[in-house]
Amino acid sequence: MNTQRPTGRSAAQWRTLDPRTLAVHCSWMGAPLGSLTLTALATGGRPGTGARVTLAGIGVAFTLVTLAQIIRWRRTRYRVTADSFELCTGLLTRRLRTVPLHRIRNVDLTANPVHRIFGLTVLRAATTGSSDDRHELTLEALTRPDAERLRSELLAHAASTDADDPVLATADPRWLRYAPLTFWVFGGVFAAAGSSYRALDAAGIEPWRIGFVRRSFEEFGNSALWITIPLALLAVGVLGSAGAIVLYAENWWKYRLEWADADTLRVRRGLLTTRSVSIERSQLRGVTLREPLLLRAGGGATVRAVAGGLGDRDENRKRSVVLPPAPRAQALRTCAGILHSPESPLEQAEFTPHPRVALRRRLVRAVVWAILPTAVTLTVLGVLLTPVLLYCALAFVVLAAPVAYGLARDAHRSLGHTVCGRHLVIRSGTFSRDTVALRRDAVIGWTFTRTPFSRRAGVLTATAAVAAGEQGYRIPDMAADEAVGFVNTVSPGLLDEFLDDESPDRPARQSANPPRRW
Amino acid sequence: MPADHQHHPLRLRQPRHKPDPRARRWWTVQALVLPSGPMLLVAASLFVLSLLFFPGALPWLGPLLAVLTVGALGYLLVMPRWRYRVHAWELGEHAVYAASGWFWQKRRITPLSRVQTVDTVRGPIQQAFGLATVTVTTASSAGSVKIAGLSAADAETLARRISDAAQLVPGDAA
Numbered sequence: 001m002n003t004q005r006p007t008g009r010s011a012a013q014w015r016t017l018d019p020r021t022l023a024v025h026c027s028w029m030g031a032p033l034g035s036l037t038l039t040a041l042a043t044g045g046r047p048g049t050g051a052r053v054t055l056a057g058i059g060v061a062f063t064l065v066t067l068a069q070i071i072r073w074r075r076t077r078y079r080v081t082a083d084s085f086e087l088c089t090g091l092l093t094r095r096l097r098t099v100p101l102h103r104i105r106n107v108d109l110t111a112n113p114v115h116r117i118f119g120l121t122v123l124r125a126a127t128t129g130s131s132d133d134r135h136e137l138t139l140e141a142l143t144r145p146d147a148e149r150l151r152s153e154l155l156a157h158a159a160s161t162d163a164d165d166p167v168l169a170t171a172d173p174r175w176l177r178y179a180p181l182t183f184w185v186f187g188g189v190f191a192a193a194g195s196s197y198r199a200l201d202a203a204g205i206e207p208w209r210i211g212f213v214r215r216s217f218e219e220f221g222n223s224a225l226w227i228t229i230p231l232a233l234l235a236v237g238v239l240g241s242a243g244a245i246v247l248y249a250e251n252w253w254k255y256r257l258e259w260a261d262a263d264t265l266r267v268r269r270g271l272l273t274t275r276s277v278s279i280e281r282s283q284l285r286g287v288t289l290r291e292p293l294l295l296r297a298g299g300g301a302t303v304r305a306v307a308g309g310l311g312d313r314d315e316n317r318k319r320s321v322v323l324p325p326a327p328r329a330q331a332l333r334t335c336a337g338i339l340h341s342p343e344s345p346l347e348q349a350e351f352t353p354h355p356r357v358a359l360r361r362r363l364v365r366a367v368v369w370a371i372l373p374t375a376v377t378l379t380v381l382g383v384l385l386t387p388v389l390l391y392c393a394l395a396f397v398v399l400a401a402p403v404a405y406g407l408a409r410d411a412h413r414s415l416g417h418t419v420c421g422r423h424l425v426i427r428s429g430t431f432s433r434d435t436v437a438l439r440r441d442a443v444i445g446w447t448f449t450r451t452p453f454s455r456r457a458g459v460l461t462a463t464a465a466v467a468a469g470e471q472g473y474r475i476p477d478m479a480a481d482e483a484v485g486f487v488n489t490v491s492p493g494l495l496d497e498f499l500d501d502e503s504p505d506r507p508a509r510q511s512a513n514p515p516r517r518w
Numbered sequence: 519m520p521a522d523h524q525h526h527p528l529r530l531r532q533p534r535h536k537p538d539p540r541a542r543r544w545w546t547v548q549a550l551v552l553p554s555g556p557m558l559l560v561a562a563s564l565f566v567l568s569l570l571f572f573p574g575a576l577p578w579l580g581p582l583l584a585v586l587t588v589g590a591l592g593y594l595l596v597m598p599r600w601r602y603r604v605h606a607w608e609l610g611e612h613a614v615y616a617a618s619g620w621f622w623q624k625r626r627i628t629p630l631s632r633v634q635t636v637d638t639v640r641g642p643i644q645q646a647f648g649l650a651t652v653t654v655t656t657a658s659s660a661g662s663v664k665i666a667g668l669s670a671a672d673a674e675t676l677a678r679r680i681s682d683a684a685q686l687v688p689g690d691a692a
Contacts, residue, residue: 302650308657426625445628445661451621465628472660481527488528494629497610500531 014077020118021141025069027114028150038203067267070082078139080153085125087137091198103127105283105309106264107151107329108319109142109276116274119146125154128307136311142410146154155264155278169323169330171255178325178440179248181294182302185240192243246373252324265305267322277319283308285442285468286423287335289346289435291328296433303329305338306438308433316469335437339423345437349425351416352486357457358477359412366404371397407431417475417486424490426475434471446487446494450480462487530625533608533615541605544647546599549653551643552617557590607665613626615652616663632656633684638677640670652677 032054039051071091078087085099105126111121120141127136142150198504200206246284253271260266265279283310286306295301303323323334334348339345377391418425424443427435445465452461459477466473479484488495558569568575600620607616614633617625637653644650650673654663666674 034681444632444656444658445626445663447624447626447660449619449624451623463660465656465658468662471658482526484528484530494613494627495528495530496606497612498530498627500529500535500614 012081014079015146016077017139018071018120018146020120020143021307022066022069022073024114024118024120025515026062026066028057028065029062033205035199038200038205042203042205044236063476076137076139080150085137085154087139087149097128097137099234101156104154105280106278106307107154108278109144109147109151109274111274112250113143114142114271116272119143119500121274121319123147123150124311126311137148151278154281161210162296168257168259169255169326169334171252172326173326175252175326176245176248178295178298178300179244179353180241181298181300182244182325185244186236186244189236189240191419215224217424231319248324255324257322262384265322267470269324277310279305279307279310283468284338285466286436287322287338288437288469289331289335290433291433293431293433295325300325301328302326303331303334303338305470306436308465308468310468313470339437345420345423345425346435349416349418349427349435349437350422351418351425351427352482354412354417354477355459355479356412356414358415358459359408361454361457361477362408363405366408370404374400401513417478419486419489421470425502426464428474428476438464438466440490442468446491448483448487455480465488485490533606533617533625535604535607537605537607537667538648538669538672539602539606540649540651540669541552542598542602544644544667545601546594547643547647548598549597554590554594559587561586561590565679568669576689584655596672600669602667607668607676614663614665616665618664618666625656625659628654628656628661629678630684632661633680636677636681636684650674652680 036051036055036058043051068091072089075091075094076087076089080086080087080101083101085101085104087097087099089097094187104127106126108124109121109127110124116120118141121144122141123139125137125139139147139150165221250271250273252269255267255269257265257267260278263281265281266276267279267283268274268276268362272490279394284305284307288304289301289306291301301323302321302325304320305321305322310319320405322338323331326334333344334386375397378389378393378396382391382393409430414428414430414433419440422440423437425437426436428434443464443466447463447465448460449463450460454477457477458480460480460483462475462478462483463472464475465471475483475486484495490501564579567581568579597620604623606619607614609615611625612631615625615627615658617623632658633654633662635655637655638650639653640650648670650663650667650668650670651674653666654665656662665673665676
């Protein structure tokens with residue numbers, strides 16, 4: 001682990017962040033200044049009192065923040081010694097953090113557009129057991145070559161032999177066709193419209209006053225609705241799809257997934273904001289194949305790595321994505337490449353289906369949580385106010401029932417679990433069908449959950465605890481009779497001392513005291 | 519494998535040890551502090567207010583308040599007993615095994631080789647009853663075990679035994 005390094009503990013020089021960082025910090029001024037400029041334009045260069053007060057406030061804030069940033073910049077320094085990374089920070093309180101190099105699990109380089117203008121990049125190093133901020137070190141910001149060098153120094157303890165076929169996947173422009181299947185197309189357009197309205201409003205511009213907007217709305221109201229409404233929907237759909245494609249391109253431009261060396265998996269991507277995430281193999285606990293409903297209908301899937309040290313849950317969701325929406329076959333190949341097995345356990349797996357009662361439970365859930373509340377509300381309002389709502393309630397039930405049934409059927413069909421060699425494979429979900437392959441030796445605990453309802457149905461939910469990704473991976477509604485046996489197969493020996501000695505007896509005896517035994 | 523287990527399904531037994539009987543009172547006080555007490559208070563004050571000032575509101579407010587009261591009382595009476603029946607714990611040779619919950623019941627098994635820290639926590643209400651909770655954490659938040667409602671002495675012994683055992687078992691806690 002301790003490779004020979006030219007610098008000893010005492011010889012290592014303290015290094016500082018790049019001074020251009022200060023310029024980047026000033027970029028927050030962009031939004032308020034832009035909005036002020038818009039106000040100035042809209043008012044013809046005679047800003048009101050409100051704008052003047054804002055301007056003064058911005059000036060004061062700017063001075064204070066810049067001062068703080070200068071102090072912070074001057075006080076932040078770091079060095080890499082023979083066996084650890086030391087970071088000295090602090091605006092008011094000084095802090096020296098020393099992290100042994102062998103605890104550093106992965107190092108990300110991220111640069112947003114402003115950073116890139118100045119040729120800078122932000123380095124984040126996560127350490128073992130990272131599920132909160134204390135375990136993460138952030139250096140903002142270094143020049144790109146400095147950051148690359150520091151990353152290789154931090155990860156130098158890992159062996160650096162080349163893998164057979166290091167590149168697992170690269171960007172393919174044809175994958176752009178999956179973009180509209182992922183983005184929340186209609187909602188995205190409305191969200192964008194809402195925020196631009198807010199921005200205009202803050203700048204003192206009222207869009208309703210602009211003649212062009214008003215005219216088009218008047219015409220919209222007057223002409224035949226049966227043609228304008230579909231047209232408007234179509235326009236929103238096209239806009240949303242275009243937005244989705246742009247987002248996809250921004251996130252996944254020059255995407256490349258590769259084994260940087262035998263022990264480091266690396267993802268690089270991004271057009272304006274470039275990201276580079278490195279995951280050490282010892283932290284890799286498995287993969288997730290995600291197939292959201294629409295994407296699945298289009299034959300696509302995405303892949304996430306189940307890896308430790310990728311930050312808290314939100315950070316993990318952002319950083320663990322290793323394959324953008326792409327054809328399913330490609331996704332399976334990528335999974336196999338990440339798991340380093342010739343054939344993907346996701347593909348080979350023959351899933352044990354879950355009992356039929358699980359379907360009933362899903363149907364009940366759909367009725368109780370999705371159909372009943374709306375139907376009851378509409379009915380009550382209909383009785384109280386107007387009979388039209390009664391028809392609405394009826395129409396809703398008639399339309400929603402088949403959809404709910406279809407989704408429940410699909411959710412039940414998705415359920416499955418199996419053991420495939422070194423991996424535990426779990427599949428569940430309908431809105432997003434997730435197939436997870438976890439290394440069996442990475443499962444560090446099991447939880448069995450049930451309610452009085454599930455007990456009567458004879459099912460329970462088993463959760464595998466993993467120090468990575470979502471932390472717990474659920475096998476929902478598996479047959480209660482089979483659950484303990486299955487867990488025993490996945491993690492042999494773990495349950496032995498807690499098993500019921502009488503269990504190999506006749507089934508008749510099991511019903512003698514059901515509440516106590518699972 | 520599956521065929522075999524269909525004939526003789528493996529089953530988990532109840533963990534050997536129950537929490538301290540005083541835990542029932544602790545859970546009752548807890549229920550009184552958080553949902554039940556405030557709910558009853560709201561119901562009572564709304565009832566008095568409407569009786570004094572808006573008697574016309576009683577016909578529709580009455581049933582709502584009744585539901586609130588029954589819910590609060592039901593939770594207060596049922597939850598602690600139910601919870602006491604479910605809760606149990608056991609320190610095995612290689613793992614900690616704990617049952618918890620009341621409506622959503624869970625049984626969790628965490629190998630000692632994966633234990634990172636063992637904490638004993640005593641909240642203000644717990645202190646009044648001489649109780650404590652032992653929390654065993656692992657690198658995965660889904661693997662952490664909480665054993666609640668132990669007598670303070672038991673908790674201390676258990677925490678020590680777990681940390682001793684965790685050090686004895688070789689393994690990588692990460």
